[in-house]
Amino acid sequence: MLIPKFTNSWRPLLGTLVLISAAQACRQRFPHFSKERATPEERRAIGAGIPYVPAEATDKMDLAQNMQLRREKAWEVFRELTREVSIGRNPEIQGFDPNSTGSLPLWQTWYTGEEMPIMFRSVYAKLSSEQRKDRRPICPEVLDTLFENHAKAAVKGFTPEELEQRLSQVKSLQEVRGISGRGITMFSPALLRHYFENYAYVLKCEAERANLLPETILSPANHTPCFASEFPSGLDFPYPLPPADYSHCKNSKETRPDVNHGAAVTIKTSWRKADTGVIGKFDTSDKGLTKHLTEGAWKPDQEIPSQSLTPNKIFTIKLLASAKSYNLESIHIVSKETRDWLWITFWWSPDPNTDFGEDRPASFTGTPWANYKMCVVADFLEGDLDPGAHYKDTHPSLASALSVSQQWASPYTQCSNPFIEQGQGNVETNCIGCHQHAGSNANPEEIYLDDPKNPRTPASRLKYPHHSRSQARQNFPADYLWSLTQSPDFFESEITSTISNVDSGI
Numbered sequence: 001m002l003i004p005k006f007t008n009s010w011r012p013l014l015g016t017l018v019l020i021s022a023a024q025a026c027r028q029r030f031p032h033f034s035k036e037r038a039t040p041e042e043r044r045a046i047g048a049g050i051p052y053v054p055a056e057a058t059d060k061m062d063l064a065q066n067m068q069l070r071r072e073k074a075w076e077v078f079r080e081l082t083r084e085v086s087i088g089r090n091p092e093i094q095g096f097d098p099n100s101t102g103s104l105p106l107w108q109t110w111y112t113g114e115e116m117p118i119m120f121r122s123v124y125a126k127l128s129s130e131q132r133k134d135r136r137p138i139c140p141e142v143l144d145t146l147f148e149n150h151a152k153a154a155v156k157g158f159t160p161e162e163l164e165q166r167l168s169q170v171k172s173l174q175e176v177r178g179i180s181g182r183g184i185t186m187f188s189p190a191l192l193r194h195y196f197e198n199y200a201y202v203l204k205c206e207a208e209r210a211n212l213l214p215e216t217i218l219s220p221a222n223h224t225p226c227f228a229s230e231f232p233s234g235l236d237f238p239y240p241l242p243p244a245d246y247s248h249c250k251n252s253k254e255t256r257p258d259v260n261h262g263a264a265v266t267i268k269t270s271w272r273k274a275d276t277g278v279i280g281k282f283d284t285s286d287k288g289l290t291k292h293l294t295e296g297a298w299k300p301d302q303e304i305p306s307q308s309l310t311p312n313k314i315f316t317i318k319l320l321a322s323a324k325s326y327n328l329e330s331i332h333i334v335s336k337e338t339r340d341w342l343w344i345t346f347w348w349s350p351d352p353n354t355d356f357g358e359d360r361p362a363s364f365t366g367t368p369w370a371n372y373k374m375c376v377v378a379d380f381l382e383g384d385l386d387p388g389a390h391y392k393d394t395h396p397s398l399a400s401a402l403s404v405s406q407q408w409a410s411p412y413t414q415c416s417n418p419f420i421e422q423g424q425g426n427v428e429t430n431c432i433g434c435h436q437h438a439g440s441n442a443n444p445e446e447i448y449l450d451d452p453k454n455p456r457t458p459a460s461r462l463k464y465p466h467h468s469r470s471q472a473r474q475n476f477p478a479d480y481l482w483s484l485t486q487s488p489d490f491f492e493s494e495i496t497s498t499i500s501n502v503d504s505g506i
Contacts, residue, residue: 048147049109049189050085051262052335053234060338063378067387067402074344074376075361077335081107081265082369107267110186113489119150120196121498131248132503135200139249140241143196144259147189185489190232191264191481193257195491198227198242202495205477205484209439214473223339224479226439226492231479233336234263266481268332270419274316274325278303279348282418284373285355286400292427293408296450298418304350314348315368330419331372334435334480341480343377343431345417355401359391375405375415377430380471382406382413412469425450425467432480433468439478439485 055076063070084103111119123138123146195202205226212225222229228242238256246255272279280300282288292298306327309316315328330347348371349357356373364370387406388399405414413430421429425448434447447468449460464472478484484492 043115043151044153045087046104046109047087047151049111050106051189051234051260052081052106052265053260053262054335054337055080057233057235058337058342060340060378061383063338063342064381065383066390067384068390070376070378070384071359071374073337073342074374075359077333077337077342077344078346078369078374079361079363081105081267081333082367085109107186107265110188110265110267111192113185113187113483113491113494115150116187116192116195116489116491117494117498119146119192120199120495121502122146122150122153123196124199124498125502128248129503132499134245135203136248137242137244137246138196138199139246140255140257141250143193144257146193146196147261185483186267186269187483188263188265189261190234191266193261194227194231194264195495198229199495199499200244201225201227201242202484202492203499205439205492209477212440212475212477214440214475217474223474223476224439225475226477226484227479230339231264231336231481232262233338234260264336266334266483268420270329270331270417271317271326272306272329274306274309274327277306279306279309279314279327279329280304280418281350282347284349284401284418285397286404289355289401289404290408292418293404293414296427297424298416298422298427300418312368313371328368330417332417332420332431334431338378340379340432341435343415343435344374345376345415345420345431346372346374347417347419349373355397358395358398377413377415377432380413380430380432380436380469381411382409409469412466414469423448428467428469430469433464433466433470435480435482436471436473436476437464437468438476438480438482440473444482444486 058073063073082105085106086103087109123142124132126142127136127138201208208225218225224230229240232239237260241255241257246252249255281302281304282298283291283301288301309327316325317328318325328348330345333342333344333346335342335344350371352371352373353360356375360370360374384406386403388401388403391399391402408414409428409430413432414428415431416427416429418427421427429448434444437444437447442464446456446460447464449457450467451457461467483489
C-alpha cells in the first residue's frame with residue numbers, strides 16, 4: 001500500500017468516504033453538506049475521480065455457471081477499486097508543493113450524491129435558453145472536461161488562505177482518508193456522466209414508467225425506459241450517445257465522447273465508531289451460516305471492542321470536522337461488468353482467512369483489505385450446480401459454506417452482508433432481486449418483509465416471492481439503481497428541480 005509522503009511543507013490531501021445505515025438507506029434524506037459529509041473544498045484537494053476500467057470483457061453466463069470464475073472476478077474488481085492512486089495537490093491552491101503527494105484507494109476519489117446536482121447544473125446552464133427549451137443534449141466535449149472543472153471550481157465561503165489553513169490541519173493517513181466526511185453512496189465518474197447524457201430521458205422517466213408492467217419486454221438492447229441506453233461497462237467505448245440534435249456541439253456530425261470515464265459503479269459502505277462501542281463478529285462458516293439462515297436473520301456471536309482494532313486490521317478513517325475515527329465494517333460494490341451488473345459485498349471479520357475469505361488472493365496481504373470476506377452474485381439463478389466443488393481440496397471451509405448457501409437458496413442465488421442486510425429475512429437475499437425493482441413503484445421496505453407478526457407479510461411474499469431472490473421483472477426502469485428515485489439521492493427529482501430552476505432563472 002502506498003503511504004502519503006509527509007514533509008514539513010506538505011499539506012495533506014483528503015479522501016471522500018461514505019456511511020450507509022441499513023435503517024436509513026431507504027427512507028431518510030440528509031441535508032446538503034453537513035459537517036461530516038463531502039464538501040466542495042475537499043473536492044478541490046482530491047481532484048477529479050479516477051475511473052475504473054475493467055481489464056477485460058466478462059461473459060455473464062460464464063460467471064453465473066462457474067463459482068470459481070465468479071469469485072476470482074470479484075476479487076479482481078476489489079483489488080482494482082482498492083488500489084492506491086497517487087493524488088497531487090491542486091496547483092491552484094496557495095502554497096502548493098509540487099513534490100508533495102498522497103494516495104487513496106481508487107473508490108475514495110469518487111462522488112457523493114450531493115455533488116451530482118452541482119455538477120449537472122454547471123453543464124446544463126451552458127446550454128442556451130433555446131437549447132434548453134428544445135432539450136438539446138449536453139455536448140460531449142463539455143462532459144469530457146466536467147470532472148476536472150468541478151474539482152477546480154471556486155469554493156464559496158473560502159478564500160485561498162482559509163482553504164489552505166483547513167487542509168493544513170490534516171496530519172495522519174487516517175485523516176487523509178476521512179477528512180471529507182461521511183456520506184451515503186459513492187458513484188463512479190461514468191455513472192454520473194450517463195445521467196447527464198440522458199437528462200432529457202430522465203426528465204420524462206416518470207411518465208414513461210407510469211403504466212409499465214413488470215412483464216413488459218422493452219428493446220432487446222435496452223431494458224430501461226429511463227435512459228436511451230443502459231449504463232456503460234467501460235469497455236464499450238466509444239459508445240453511442242442518445243439520439244438527439246448535436247448541431248450545437250463541436251464535430252456535431254461525428255459526436256462521440258473523447259474521454260472514457262470507465263465503468264458505471266456504485267458503492268455503499270457501513271461504518272462503526274473506532275474509539276467507542278463494539279463491532280460484531282459473525283460466524284459465516286457452514287454451521288454458522290446454517291444457523292443464521294434457519295433463524296432468518298444475522299446475529300453476531302461475539303462483540304469485539306472497537307478500540308482494540310488497529311488500522312492495519314480494519315480500514316480506518318478520521319474526520320477533521322469532529323475528530324472522530326470510524327472503522328469500515330462492510331462495503332457493497334455494484335459494477336456494470338455484465339448487462340445485469342456484478343453484485344459483490346465484503347464484510348470485516350476477525351478470522352478473515354476462513355470460509356468466505358479463504359480464497360482471498362495473496363496480493364491483499366499487508367493491507368487492511370486482507371481482513372474482509374466476500375460473496376458475489378451474477379444472476380438470479382445459481383447456475384453452478386455444485387459451487388463448493390471448486391474448493392473442496394484447496395479451500396475446504398469455503399467449499400462447505402458455499403454448499404450450505406447453494407442448498408438453502410437453490411435454485412436461486414444467496415449472498416448477504418451481515419452488517420448491512422439486517423432485519424428478518426434479509427440473510428436469505430441476493431442483492432440483484434431487490435435492485436430489479438429500482439425505479440418502479442415498489443416500496444423497498446416491503447420487498448424483503450418477512451415478519452410473521454406483520455399483517456403485510458403475506459401480500460409482500462406473494463408480490464416478491466422467494467424473498468425477492470427470483471426474477472419478477474422483464475424490464476428494469478432504473479437499470480437496477482435505487483439512486484434514481486430513492487433516498488438519499490433522488491437523482492430523478494434532483495435533475496428535474498435543477499432544470500426547473502435554471503429554466504426559471506433561479
